[in-house]
Amino acid sequence: MYVCVCNAVTESDIHHAAAQGARRVRDLRVHLGVTADCSRCAGAAKCCLDRAVASASMSAHGLASSPPRLLETTA
Numbered sequence: 001m002y003v004c005v006c007n008a009v010t011e012s013d014i015h016h017a018a019a020q021g022a023r024r025v026r027d028l029r030v031h032l033g034v035t036a037d038c039s040r041c042a043g044a045a046k047c048c049l050d051r052a053v054a055s056a057s058m059s060a061h062g063l064a065s066s067p068p069r070l071l072e073t074t075a
Contacts, residue, residue, distance in 0.1 A: 003048055004041040007033035011048050018052035025049065 003009050009032045014022075017031055025046050028034035034045045 003044050004032070004034045006037035006041070009034050009041075009045075014045065014048045015052040015055075018049055018056055022049065023053060 001011050003011055003014060009028075013032055014028060014034075017028055020031075022028055022031065025035060025042060028045055028049060029036055035042045
């Protein structure tokens with residue numbers, strides 16, 4: 001989905017930027033042009049970036065890739 005229509009920036013672009021080290025909307029502006037024109041995308045871009053950073057953090061700690069373990073109970 002497009003986050004910044006003015007510069008044709010997608011959620012995927014933002015996730016890729018986060019993987020490359022982007023942590024602030026300012027980083028997205030410098031590298032992707034997000035918020036450089038009308039700035040209507042600022043809120044959506046920040047949400048998407050926050051999700052991407054959180055997802056990358058979870059993956060780095062092995063939380064996102066392993067399924068939940070079920071505890072066995074004795075009846």
